[in-house]
Amino acid sequence: MLPFARVTVIGLGLIGSSILRAVRSHMPTVRLTGHDADPAVRETVRRLDLCDDVTDTPGAAVIDADLVILCVPVGAIAAAAESFAADLPADAIVTDVGGSKASVAEALRAALPDATIVPGHPVAGTEHSGPEAGFATLFHGRWCILTPEDDTPEAATERVRAFWEKLGSNVEIMSPKHHDLVLAVTSHVPHLIAYSIVGTASDLENVTQGEVIKYSAGGFRDFTRIAASDPTMWRDVFLNNREAVLEILQRLTEDVTALQRAIRWGDGDTLFNLFARTRAIRRSIIEQGQDDERPDFGRSHE
Ligand SMILES: NC(=O)C1=CN([C@@H]2O[C@H](COP(=O)(O)OP(=O)(O)OC[C@H]3O[C@@H](n4cnc5c(N)ncnc54)[C@H](O)[C@@H]3O)[C@@H](O)[C@H]2O)C=CC1
């Protein structure tokens, strides 16, 4: 028994197109409809034949949907939801994939006051964007976090859970506020660090005579991958998770200051103990199969 028969995806970039591909692959009888605000993206999705119908208007896309998934940058969620509000069937469930949750949940509720909404976030992605960057296995073995409201019918949350499990994900339920704090630590601040160090290195290119790029085979290269992530998407994430990101940045600043002091005073024990602890964290992530070095992670398209 499939959780949904007619699924509509609004926003057909990396995540939206990956969902289309994954539904085709895991639930081939589901009728798939897509819409994107950008006509060039709609054309690409038609050419790639990723869904049954690509509509030119958002209203036509949702008119007979039983699940609508918003896959747009979090700053565009309100406008995207408003654009189809008048055509949404009363019994449809609306979800999204935005990387921040508290402000997104509020925007969805304001735009769709009577709808059944189960906000979500697949914690799976890459630094690429657009419909050609998507792939069907993106969600395999990855967490998808759902943040239903207190009065969301449990049956609706369970159907959305079943949908993500069909795509190969593990599903966890938490409050939007807790999601935003956890993701600030594990994803948002790490991206900010990458953007920041690559920017600093680039500013220093005059001093280093081009050697930053030349010798970027080491750890710096990993930072450049993350810092190549979509500028619109990440601008919106930081503006929509301001409180948690600022809280974690404050903690990080204190910890970096402590390391600065250890280096200045030659306190090798402090440095060694931290590095040993962080090495163990990396090893436990790999043991849990949560790293990107899995053979099916789909990086072959890079
Ligand atoms: N990129 C990643 O690794 C991940 C992204 N996310 C979340 O997924 C969402 C989408 O991100 P990506 O797919 O990476 O971005 P993307 O840039 O590849 O695709 C976004 C698409 O949304 C379209 N769009 C923008 N405003 C629209 C509107 N009002 N109506 C219809 N279409 C509209 C754009 O034209 C674009 O094609 C974001 O909210 C992001 O936080 C979640 C997990 C991972």
Ligand SMILES: O=C(O)C(=O)Cc1ccc(O)cc1
């Ligand atoms: O590419 C990477 O390293 C990522 O961290 C992917 C990612 C980006 C944004 C999300 O909300 C979730 C996952």
